[in-house]
Amino acid sequence: MSVNDEFTLYDLKVEVVANRGRMMCHERIGDYFEVKSGxxxxxxxxxxxxxxxxxxLPLLPAKQRPTHxxxxxxxxxxxxxxxxxxGAVFRISRTTMRTLRHSxxxxxxxPASEAQP
Incomplete structure (x- = not known):
């Protein structure tokens, strides 16, 4: 019996999208980073x-997972x-969905009880 250990995560883009005041941390609108897998x-x-x-950072793993x-x-x-x-505002956007393998x-x-056939 083969075990299906696949699961899905979203790739993310985190971007500076607004300035509601002075940019104290020296970011610029349009600055971004991407999260792909981990x-x-x-x-x-x-x-x-x-x-x-x-x-x-603490929000990113939750945003990667499919949610209700x-x-x-x-x-x-x-x-x-x-x-x-x-005044910086950051936007976390889900981009593509990626299939990964637990293994x-x-x-x-x-655990054998959690493995999908």
């Missing part, structure tokens, strides 16, 4: 503010900069 990619020569990144249509994680995509003096992403074996 890796963050940035355009060559572009950085991203450390404290904004730290605030966004009524879940706020499905509908809400704009995040304010965590610096109260900064390629984890060192743990799936």
């Amino acid at each position: 890796t963050i990619f940035m355009p060559e020569g572009q950085g991203f503010p450390l404290y904004a990144m730290a605030a966004l 249509p009524n879940d706020w994680m499905t509908t809400d995509s704009d995040i304010a900069c965590p610096d109260v003096h900064c 390629e992403e984890s060192g743990e074996q799936l």
Whole structure:
């Protein structure tokens, strides 16, 4: 019996989309990074503010996963900069859906009761 250990995640784009005041963290509208599987990619020569990144990171794994249509994680995509003096707004957008395999992403074996035939 072969085991289907596939699961899906969304790739994400996190972009600076608005300025509601002074950009204290030196980001610029249009700056972005992408999340593909478990890796963050940035355009060559572009950085991203450390404290904004730290605030966004906990949201990314949840945004990668399929969620119920009524879940706020499905509908809400704009995040304010965590610096109260900064006016940056970041948007987390789901892009493509990627199929991954548990056996390629984890060192743990799936319990036999959870494996799909």
